[in-house]
Amino acid sequence: MNFDDFFRTAFGKSADSDYEPYGYQRRLAQEPWPDLPEVPTGMGKTAGVTLAWLWKRGWRQGGRGSAPDSDTPRRLIWCLPMRVLVEQAERNARDWLQRLGILGEPGQGRVSVHLLMGGSEDVKNATWAEYPEEDMILIGTQDMLLSRALMRGYGMSRYQWPVHFAWLQ
The missing domain is CATH 3.40.50 (Rossmann fold)
Structure with missing residues (x-):
């Protein structure tokens, strides 16, 4: 499972839908944590940070799928x-x-x-x-x-x- 599929599942969207995270949400999950995410209101900061945190902690659909990131x-x-x-x-x-x-x-x-x-x-x-x-x-x-x-x-x-x-x- 990749982060886009993980994100879609969290929002109840099917794998074949075109629903996907914004670029900054994907970067939050795949790159080191930024010092300060500068994102306008209404652009999904709560979802972006929460789902990136879950991803970095190793949680996947149904349970822990990988070892947690030591920096998270x-x-x-x-x-x-x-x-x-x-x-x-x-x-x-x-x-x-x-x-x-x-x-x-x-x-x-x-x-x-x-x-x-x-x-x-x-x-x-x-x-x-x-x-x-x-x-x-x-x-x-x-x-x-x-x-x-x-x-x-x-x-x-x-x-x-x-x-x-x-x-x-």
Whole structure:
């Protein structure tokens, strides 16, 4: 499977369709990570980065198809300014993972998606922090992610602050 087929599968398109990634999305998957991707709004940055990250981590349709790229971290972290964007990114990520057959829960050896925003179950349960060896997508609001990055996790036990700080680094 090549990246174009992987991309089509994530979007639910057939292999014989002419649906394909933009050139920059393909380059994200096949070349080293850029310092700063400069892409206009509405051009598929979330899909491009998320699917390139999955590809570089070795995930293919149905499971891990190759060894992970050593320069690509286990966690993909999306820090967004508004709840509506967080919810949209979560829906998209879950849909892509589901179509690829690699969506899972923590502890299942698949890719899980976690919300870090006020009132979400992941903030209360923090199951994502219990499986540091697994690939995960963390999507959160700025306040939740920044407070954890500053080792002052908002709305959580102070004894867990260093754990969340470490897993977000």
